[in-house]
Amino acid sequence: MGDHKPSSCSPPSGIPDKLKYPYLTSLNAAQLKAVTSPPEIPLQILAGPGSGKTRVLTSRVAHLVQYHDYRPYEIVAVTFTNKASSEMKKRLQVLLGAKQADALVLGTFHATCAKYLRRYGQLIELLNNFIIADAEDCKKIMSTLLKSRKDSLEDSRMALKEGVVLSEISKAKAKEESPDQMAMRAAQDPGTSTNTLAIIAELYAEYEATLREANSLDFDDLLVFGLRLFRSAPRVLESCRHILVDEFQDTNITQYELMKCFAKAHGGVSVVGDPDQSIYGWRSAEVENLNKMTNDFPGVEAIYLEENYRSTGSILSAAHAIVSQDRARIQKNLFTSHPRSTPVTLKVFSTPVIEASFIAWEIKRLIAYSGGTLNYGDFAILLRYNALSRVIESALQKDSIPNRIVGGHKFFERMEVKDLLAYLQLADNPGFTPAFVRVVNTPKRSIGDKSISDLLNTAKSMKISPMELSERIIDGEPLPAGLKAGIKKNLGSFVGAVRKLRRAAEKGSSVGDLIRLIIEKTGYEEYLRASQQDFDSRWENVQELISYSVIVSEEQARLSAGETSEGSFMPANSAAVEAIINRAQVEEKIKSETRLHPLFRRQSSNASGSGRSRSRSTSVSKGKAKTVSGDDGVIEVLSSDEEDMDSKPTVTNGIGKVKEMVTSEMVDDLTNAAEK
Ligand SMILES: Nc1ncnc2c1ncn2[C@@H]1O[C@H](COP(=O)(O)OP(=O)(O)OP(=O)(O)O)[C@@H](O)[C@H]1O
Known part of the structure; x- marks a missing residue:
């Protein structure tokens, strides 16, 4: 660690006169101790949720300026988000006045590094007009x-x-x-x-x-280059006498090293954090940084903020009962002066379905009980992982409880679920073009938009489905005009996979086994892993789809016990496939009540269909699967793509290109199948 330079104005001992420093009057004892702790002693403020850490951090900055006579530009305060830094600035403007608050070096690690790099970048051969990519x-x-x-x-x-x-x-x-x-x-x-x-x-x-x-730095480079600058030219940080870091538990290795550079000249460092709230492990956060700091900064003082101002006593004790099971945890005992209030309820259910029904029922009960003061928007359901949403969505939908998934898609709208369902649909009904368009190049098989539109156009002119055309090509029929010779090679693995799937289905494989077969024959797991950042979560959805198919198969077996399914394509499992697809359809139905997809509109206005109706619609009614009357059950499985296209303009552009080459009906199909 760098040499300690005593503060130019050594703090008088004891607690300062609160009347002279009004920001001290609103602090509790632990907060006061943290704010007034001598600046040359490295400080860790370990603050539980709702314990006033923002208040402490801003008061400490004010105290360094007003009591210890630090110049504002000698203080660097780093927050985790821009929002947090502007909130802090606002509070400091109130405490110190705009002029002093504006002179502080206040921002995220990225913004702070960018500031120094603009000014001193040439010391590491970086032009100061670099562009941030x-x-x-x-x-x-x-x-x-x-x-x-x-x-x-x-x-x-x-x-x-x-x-x-x-x-x-x-x-x-x-x-x-x-x-x-x-x-x-x-x-x-x-x-x-x-x-x-x-x-x-x-x-x-x-x-x-x-x-x-291109003389550019990406966001991570701001930190990497910042570190390079501070290590090779530490004098640029001479003016920094104290660094304060908010949300310290979420800093990564580079950020920790940056903090060390800032603290090197004068040794002044205060961090605020809560290891119990470390949520960015997936973004390289190192909760270990708290321990590292104890080694790197001798004499670190730890002050605990344990009074919570936000939650009731019951919530705090429930939270404590859980986190305290972590033996390696830094002990903190949150307390509050709020009453205990309604106890937190822990319920254990024998199956996820019963649990989900209870959640739906409880929401309805609480709304009724509140006499109208609560409504649906006042409830949140937290899930441990995405795939759990399927059962809960189903229960809410059954009870007509409107809901939305925050930051994601509903289960049956998720890319991987739709891909696998599209393969099932295609094996079941080769004439279903949207499923073909969706998966002919998923996983990637070098079949681009142009080749797909050529296949669709050719199939249409031959009055057959693109799947049938693909099969004929693979079976050695002469390649129709308009198709490139290379397409045969690229279609091989696709047709092979669909045929294997169809054969397995005909032999009566369960739907779960069919899904496993798709994954195996198409290399879908590897494809997901390589193409999706959130592979784990998506893979859980795939597993959930398999589990769901088992439940549905059992239900269907019960429902159709004693019935024969003569003439159906997949006798043993067709009803289950139908039911799963119809479940996705019901999801879409709810959504389309407010926003009808063009394809759905066409289906509604022409219920007899456009040749895309399912070949086995009879088996649905036989199996008594839940259907949406008057609609083609399958079309809607893909129609939610409209939302994805809204939010991802690049996809729309890609589709736009294809649109020029195909007929309007195909455009609808393509539109439906577009995603990612
Ligand atoms: N000493 C205090 N006396 C009364 N209220 C306080 C005190 N300290 C903090 N509070 C209140 O507690 C609430 C939480 O404060 P603050 O937002 O600063 O906490 P935090 O620890 O930053 O929260 P988070 O859990 O979001 O990190 C605020 O409403 C704040 O006004």
């Missing part, structure tokens, strides 16, 4: 790099997406790992995913070169 810019760079490797990636059946590669690069930068070091890591650990890592390391090197050529 935002997420969209980075995606474009990576997309160009991936395109230039398209053939080799396809040869090795690798479907790398920009987001996945960028996320790996970001993780590497968070721990100061260079492209060469990443390549070494890949070489040391052989395996399939390591092969992917080796390619990512190469892309990382190319990505860095592209950024440097």
